[in-house]
Amino acid sequence: MSLATESILKALADNAAGSFGDAKSLPPPIYHDSPILQLEIDRLFRKDWICIGRLAEMPNPGDYICRNIVDSPVFVVRQKDRTVNAFANVCVHRAAQLLAGEGHVSRISCPYHSWTYELDGQLIGAPFMNETSGFDVGDYRLKRLACDTWEGFVYVSLDPQPAPVAPALAELTALVGNYRMGDYVPVFEQTETWDTNWKCLVENFMDSYHIHRVHKDSFGKYGHYEDLTQLFPGGDAFSYHFVQETEERKSFHAHPDNSWLTGDNRDRTYLVNIFPAHVIQLQPDLLWYLSILPDGVDKVSIRWGVSIPAEILDSAQDRQDVIDEEMALIHRVNSEDRPIVENVFQATRSPDAVQGPLSRLERNLWDFGRYLARNLCS
Ligand code: FES
Numbered sequence: 001m002s003l004a005t006e007s008i009l010k011a012l013a014d015n016a017a018g019s020f021g022d023a024k025s026l027p028p029p030i031y032h033d034s035p036i037l038q039l040e041i042d043r044l045f046r047k048d049w050i051c052i053g054r055l056a057e058m059p060n061p062g063d064y065i066c067r068n069i070v071d072s073p074v075f076v077v078r079q080k081d082r083t084v085n086a087f088a089n090v091c092v093h094r095a096a097q098l099l100a101g102e103g104h105v106s107r108i109s110c111p112y113h114s115w116t117y118e119l120d121g122q123l124i125g126a127p128f129m130n131e132t133s134g135f136d137v138g139d140y141r142l143k144r145l146a147c148d149t150w151e152g153f154v155y156v157s158l159d160p161q162p163a164p165v166a167p168a169l170a171e172l173t174a175l176v177g178n179y180r181m182g183d184y185v186p187v188f189e190q191t192e193t194w195d196t197n198w199k200c201l202v203e204n205f206m207d208s209y210h211i212h213r214v215h216k217d218s219f220g221k222y223g224h225y226e227d228l229t230q231l232f233p234g235g236d237a238f239s240y241h242f243v244q245e246t247e248e249r250k251s252f253h254a255h256p257d258n259s260w261l262t263g264d265n266r267d268r269t270y271l272v273n274i275f276p277a278h279v280i281q282l283q284p285d286l287l288w289y290l291s292i293l294p295d296g297v298d299k300v301s302i303r304w305g306v307s308i309p310a311e312i313l314d315s316a317q318d319r320q321d322v323i324d325e326e327m328a329l330i331h332r333v334n335s336e337d338r339p340i341v342e343n344v345f346q347a348t349r350s351p352d353a354v355q356g357p358l359s360r361l362e363r364n365l366w367d368f369g370r371y372l373a374r375n376l377c378s
């Protein structure tokens with residue numbers, strides 16, 4: 001390991017070992033160092049659970065979603081028994097990528113030489129291979145990957161035997177389970193690439209300090225959120241904070257037809273980072289999530305989606321109006337975040353970039369740094 005990489009890891013560990021009162025931002029070269037990215041790939045992205053999308057985005061047998069977990073193309077596909085399986089998106093003939101993007105198939109047919117697989121990964125057809133002695137389609141199937149679900153999200157792990165998702169997120173389930181976000185109805189999803197390091201985007205999503213400036217005309221337009229924002233120490237698997245609204249303020253509230261969400265949660269917005277890079281904004285009237293994956297040190301692949309509770313859509317005079325209004329806001333917020341997240345990535349390249357002190361509202365950035373230190377520094 002180079003001296004430069006060692007000094008990044010030392011700064012990361014030192015910052016994590018202190019108290020939050022002394023916390024600083026991550027060492028700027030951590031966003032640009034290739035050996036650090038390789039460590040992150042080996043110890044985070046090839047080990048931890050990676051969010052692929054939502055069950056409700058793939059409701060029918062044959063519906064699939066693809067992602068590249070760094071060098072490993074994978075897909076999840078709804079089975080005939082309605083469970084969801086994950087596979088390496090790599091043909092067992094000569095390794096062509098089988099599926100792209102997202103969509104629906106009744107069988108999986110390789111675009112190169114037409115080897116055909118059942119939805120459960122079993123090879124069932126291979127043209128002209130009867131002329132190859134000893135070949136039997138029954139001997140071949142796609143590589144199955146670990147797949148799990150939580151609150152309507154689908155996760156894949158490249159680790160052959162990962163611990164299940166739900167126990168690791170039990171504390172989070174206790175906090176947000178009664179939102180029933182698994183029942184929210186997907187109204188939008190998209191995959192895009194931004195010119196930044198993946199950590200800049202995770203940090204930005206969990207940063208409640210920039211709202212008053214960057215989002216002063218969107219999320220911040222209802223007034224000052226800083227006093228309503230409560231932050232908590234992060235755990236092993238996730239960090240979070242919430243914005244507790246009051247009855248009088250008219251922004252994010254549970255619909256009157258929603259009888260199951262109780263107490264303060266009816267007026268509360270949770271911001272959650274499930275490590276490493278699944279982030280969620282959960283409100284009584286909206287779910288916005290990002291699944292973030294590195295594509296080199298300087299690019300990030302983002303699959304993001306928005307869902308709205310059924311009771312809101314069902315009681316709307318015009319369903320599409322509700323969707324259009326929410327999406328206009330989210331697109332606006334994204335267009336406000338993107339330039340600053342790309343800006344920070346560029347400027348952290350400078351030898352003049354330093355580790356600055358964190359505000360109270362950046363508590364979850366420190367939690368994220370401690371997660372990185374736990375996993376990268378030992
Ligand atoms: S690579 Fe898939 S059939 Fe040849």
Ligand SMILES: [Fe+2]
Nearest residue numbers: 204214215337
């Ligand atoms: Fe933002």
